[in-house]
Amino acid sequence: MASLSSQLSVMALVFLVLFMENSSAQLSSNFYSKSCPNLLQTVQSAVKSAIAKETRMGASLLRLFFHDCFVNGCDGSILLDDTSSSKGEKTAAPNFKSARGYEVVDKIKKAVEKVCPGVVSCADVLAITARDSVTILGGPNWTVKLGRRDAKTASQGAANNSIPAPTSSLSSLTSRYNALGLSAKDMVALSGAHTIGLARCTSFRARIYNETNIDSSFAQTRQKKCPTSSGDNKLAPLDLQSPTAFDNSYFKNLVNNKGLLHSDQVLFNGGSTDSIVKKYSSSQSSFASDFAAAMIRMGDISPLTGSNGEIRKNCRKKN
Numbered sequence: 001m002a003s004l005s006s007q008l009s010v011m012a013l014v015f016l017v018l019f020m021e022n023s024s025a026q027l028s029s030n031f032y033s034k035s036c037p038n039l040l041q042t043v044q045s046a047v048k049s050a051i052a053k054e055t056r057m058g059a060s061l062l063r064l065f066f067h068d069c070f071v072n073g074c075d076g077s078i079l080l081d082d083t084s085s086s087k088g089e090k091t092a093a094p095n096f097k098s099a100r101g102y103e104v105v106d107k108i109k110k111a112v113e114k115v116c117p118g119v120v121s122c123a124d125v126l127a128i129t130a131r132d133s134v135t136i137l138g139g140p141n142w143t144v145k146l147g148r149r150d151a152k153t154a155s156q157g158a159a160n161n162s163i164p165a166p167t168s169s170l171s172s173l174t175s176r177y178n179a180l181g182l183s184a185k186d187m188v189a190l191s192g193a194h195t196i197g198l199a200r201c202t203s204f205r206a207r208i209y210n211e212t213n214i215d216s217s218f219a220q221t222r223q224k225k226c227p228t229s230s231g232d233n234k235l236a237p238l239d240l241q242s243p244t245a246f247d248n249s250y251f252k253n254l255v256n257n258k259g260l261l262h263s264d265q266v267l268f269n270g271g272s273t274d275s276i277v278k279k280y281s282s283s284q285s286s287f288a289s290d291f292a293a294a295m296i297r298m299g300d301i302s303p304l305t306g307s308n309g310e311i312r313k314n315c316r317k318k319n
Contacts, residue, residue: 074299149308189287200234214265
């Protein structure tokens, strides 16, 4: 009986190891090495072209990947247009009049379809595009894991509830990231994506007029272009110092109480993440390496693989 029990234990252990290996191998860096060998250079070329036309597009494309992964996983659902029977993520509160770059993703997908029709998912195109946007703007490089498939549906309700708001507290941010398997360090590093891009007046008005943990001259500068009762869509750089360069200025700003969003400044406000912000503010290399690692982990959130989902021909609609 002892021998049989030992055999069963060994078999169970082998099964567990195989299961874990299979789970972690669902996505891989060489997923398209044979089916679409020119994928990476095709995407990179298209992203370079888009950013050359409008530098801000790099931040917009990176944000699309964030907002996709935070809603039911990295499945390309944010790219689906609304239909007569279904309201999707594009018109959810965190994305409406805010998320942008959909036309650029269409162009990138079209270029990919030319070299490998029906092979590469929109979800994977987004993942590669996010990485390329960062590296082109001077940020770190990382190996993107691939093999995601595309969702056939999108949920406006899930988007409204899943994407952290610019008014979020530190505790709510930490809880949301933890629920996705991301640590506090991941959260701070990923927040560093705000070293590029612009924000709408409506998302930071309350901070620049009502909050006290803000540099007064910085608040006055922002108030000039964001009135108290109008101009909701007027834009301001999330990083005043270098809004088109992917560097660690965002964290230097936080240390000086110059975070534009409430959800930025809570990362450095006498709380548990202050030390991480300080580290990144003084070490560009630490931020870069941690950001790259966190992006890989974020890309692992609930991907559709195997026979789940589909490979959309048009990122805006299911096949």
